[in-house]
Structure formats: structure tokens, C-alpha cells
Amino acid sequence: MTRHIISIGDFDRRQIDRLLDNAKRIDAQKYDxxxxxxxxxxxxxxxxxxxxxxxxxxxxxxxxxTSISVGxxxxxxxxxxxxxxxxxxxxxxxxxxIVIRHPKEGAARLAAEFASVPVINAGDGAGQHPSQTLLDLxxxxxxxxxxxxxxxxxxxxxxxxxxxxLASALSLYHARLHxxxxxxLELPTSLHTDLSERGMEITEHDKITDVIKEVDVIxxxxxxxxxxxxSASYFNVTSSYRITPELLTGAKKHAxxxxxxxxVDEIDPRVDLLPHxxxxxxxxxxxxxxxxxxxxxxx
Amino acid sequence: MKKQxxxxxxxxxxxxxxNGTVIDHIAAGEALNVVKILGIAGRTTESLSIxxxxxxxxxxxxxxxxLSNRELSKExxxxxxxxxPRATINIIRDYKVCEKKGVxxxxxxxxxxxxxxxxxxxxxNEPIRSRFIVTPKGLHCTYCEWVIARDITSNII
Numbered sequence: 001m002t003r004h005i006i007s008i009g010d011f012d013r014r015q016i017d018r019l020l021d022n023a024k025r026i027d028a029q030k031y032d033x034x035x036x037x038x039x040x041x042x043x044x045x046x047x048x049x050x051x052x053x054x055x056x057x058x059x060x061x062x063x064x065x066t067s068i069s070v071g072x073x074x075x076x077x078x079x080x081x082x083x084x085x086x087x088x089x090x091x092x093x094x095x096x097x098i099v100i101r102h103p104k105e106g107a108a109r110l111a112a113e114f115a116s117v118p119v120i121n122a123g124d125g126a127g128q129h130p131s132q133t134l135l136d137l138x139x140x141x142x143x144x145x146x147x148x149x150x151x152x153x154x155x156x157x158x159x160x161x162x163x164x165x166l167a168s169a170l171s172l173y174h175a176r177l178h179x180x181x182x183x184x185l186e187l188p189t190s191l192h193t194d195l196s197e198r199g200m201e202i203t204e205h206d207k208i209t210d211v212i213k214e215v216d217v218i219x220x221x222x223x224x225x226x227x228x229x230x231s232a233s234y235f236n237v238t239s240s241y242r243i244t245p246e247l248l249t250g251a252k253k254h255a256x257x258x259x260x261x262x263x264v265d266e267i268d269p270r271v272d273l274l275p276h277x278x279x280x281x282x283x284x285x286x287x288x289x290x291x292x293x294x295x296x297x298x299x
Numbered sequence: 300m301k302k303q304x305x306x307x308x309x310x311x312x313x314x315x316x317x318n319g320t321v322i323d324h325i326a327a328g329e330a331l332n333v334v335k336i337l338g339i340a341g342r343t344t345e346s347l348s349i350x351x352x353x354x355x356x357x358x359x360x361x362x363x364x365x366l367s368n369r370e371l372s373k374e375x376x377x378x379x380x381x382x383x384p385r386a387t388i389n390i391i392r393d394y395k396v397c398e399k400k401g402v403x404x405x406x407x408x409x410x411x412x413x414x415x416x417x418x419x420x421x422x423x424n425e426p427i428r429s430r431f432i433v434t435p436k437g438l439h440c441t442y443c444e445w446v447i448a449r450d451i452t453s454n455i456i
Contacts, residue, residue, distance in 0.1 A: 083425050106420040106442025125418050127443055
């Protein structure tokens, strides 16, 4: 049976732990750098990507394999009207695994149905982005145990797929969630209900200062300008959700700040110098975590 | 109460059929949706009779659908459970009820309901049919993971 990685919801806790353990071994240089020698990874990115695409390419290269890609979407057959199903069937003949990012939700699930090789979802619209969630968990686990931690989710929690997937995964570890978001960008009710039913404790707060002393992880997401009617209201809102060194003076000593990047104004650059700042480490962790994912599906 | 279900009274509304399927105990007002969900509206050559708001001892009011010369399969009738779980199916042969069964909610439905998420891949020109897992919370799209919790009928294709 072909193995795919489509949604974090397909994983149970044991499977997540095993993958993170493998990533840790890779991070400690305990891996065979020819494990995927001769294997080809196709990267199909129908939406822009910097970190995800480059880290998957770095991951396959470090394991001795190579990657191929379609280049720009404008130049590929999708632009000529080919269905994704056909593209996937064709690319299955060229590569040993496919990494896909697509603007439509469920695109990776469809790709998995038509592919004869493993498919990894690298983000499908507002849907799932499992490799990001796994590297988020991995980064948290570098600093603390995942069980029972207090996690603040800050920013656009309505449309932010990384926050949704992370919240779902954290429910497996009995974490407590604190949400801080502008009006209209709160966690979707359906997800809130779903997480509560799984026993997750979720508290909404108006300000970050209300909860800064309690939390172990501060997970910040970007608030997109287009969600607001004008620039003035955007700046008004974002300034009140900004993470600053002054704010972090009230944080726990071991508390960490994460961000899936790219950041715009959400985190003051002065925070970069503080030990709390782990977002660049988080980004770097994309490579060992994605190497572990590739080994899981391609070996 | 039994008098209200007398076949003669009902006969004034909908004639008995010689052979075919009678779908009884449909929730009042849902008959047209039942026809829609079965995909037989306007596409069948068999005679189709629909009675709505028929007095019923058990249900107060109910709808009935009669389809001549066609015996619906289990897969077809189980779709009805999505909107009317108390419906009963009577297979008629030579004016007699030969088989009587309830409807069961299926585990999965394909190509019947459109995903309401405009961003879902199942709403594009891809060569796939919509597919939902039936859960206690509603219909769960296997592609985008959206859940249709209410008003399933308005999303019937």
C-alpha cells in the first residue's frame, strides 16, 4: 500500500512521537546520507513557497536523492487546462514521491488517489499543512515536553491553517490552549467545538498581557492586511498583537516564541536576540523533520 | 387513528401500484427531497406518485412516494436515511407487499451531495465524485474535511 502524508489528523500520538524521534536522530547526524540514493522527489508547487519547498529539496539532497520540479505554474500543463489528476498520474511516472502545494483544499487527498507513488501534502489552500505542524511540535519538544503545556495562539486564528493543525495535534498531548485574536479572526466555532469535545481546555483572551505569565509557548501567526478594510485599522489591530521584548519580560523564563514565517510586523526584531525567540530554529528544523517524513514514505 | 391509514382514504390521493416501491413514513414535507436524493425526478420513465402531509397515526403527518415498476436497491434507499431516518420501504409485487424494510444511514455517500466549501477540490473539473463519510456530527468531506452539520438537502446535487 502506498504511504501518503496528507493531514495531521491521520496521525495518532504514537506515530507523531516516532516521526519526531526519527527527526531527532537525523538532527544528531545519525542517518545514512545515501539512504535515498537514486530516488527522485517531484516538488509540485502550484502556489508560492520559500521555506517549505527549499527545505524539502534540502531534505532529499541530504539523503542522497534528487528533486525535480515543474518550475512556474504558468509554464506547466495545468495552465493549459490539464486536471490535477492527470498531472499527478504523469508525474507518478517520473518520480518516486511527490510533494504538492495547491490552492484548493483537498488537492493533496485527490493527488494521493491518483498517484502510484507516495504523496506528501505541503499545504492545500486553507486546509492542511502537516509538515509544518510536525516541525512546530519538534521545535517545542526541543525545549520542553509536549504533555500538558500551555500554548498561546496569537493572530489570525480563523484562516491560519498552521494554527488549526497545531491545535489539533496538541489536543493529543492534553495541552491547554489560550487564544488571542482580533474580532472576526477567532478560531472557527467548528474547530473550537471539536477540540473541546476532545477534552482540550481553551480560553479566549483579549490581550496577550492577560496570559503572558502562564504560557510555555507563544505561537504567533501573521495577520493579513487584506482582512481589514483599510491600512489604518490594520495597523491599529496588529500593533496590539505585537510581540515585544517589553512584553516578554513578564514571560516564563523557559517560554518560547514560534512563528511559521514569514513575519511582517508581528514580532519586534529586537525579540530575535532573546533566548525566547525560536522561530529561526523552527524554520531550520524543517529539514530534519522533512527528512524523517521522506524516509518514512520513500524508504 | 387506524382509520386515517386506511388504504381507501389514501387511495383518493395516490393510487395503489401493481409492482414497484412504496416509500412510506417519510417526514412530512420531505417527499420532494426524497425524490431528489434518489435521482429519479424527471429522469424516470416509470410513473411516480407523491403524497405530502398525509395524516398518519404514528407521525401526525407524513409523506409517501410510490414508484411503479421499479424496485429500489438497498444502496438507493439508504440515502433516504440522511433526511428521513424513519422512512420505510415496501416492495410491491402484484399489489402485495413482498418485502418491508427500514432505511439505514450509510457509512459513506458518493456523488450525492456537493461540498459547500467553495475552495474544495471536489468543486472543480477534476474527474472525481464528491465523497462524504457519515458521522454523528454530519457529513464529513473526505477531500477538504469540511463538515455539513445541517441542511443537507440544500447541498444535494
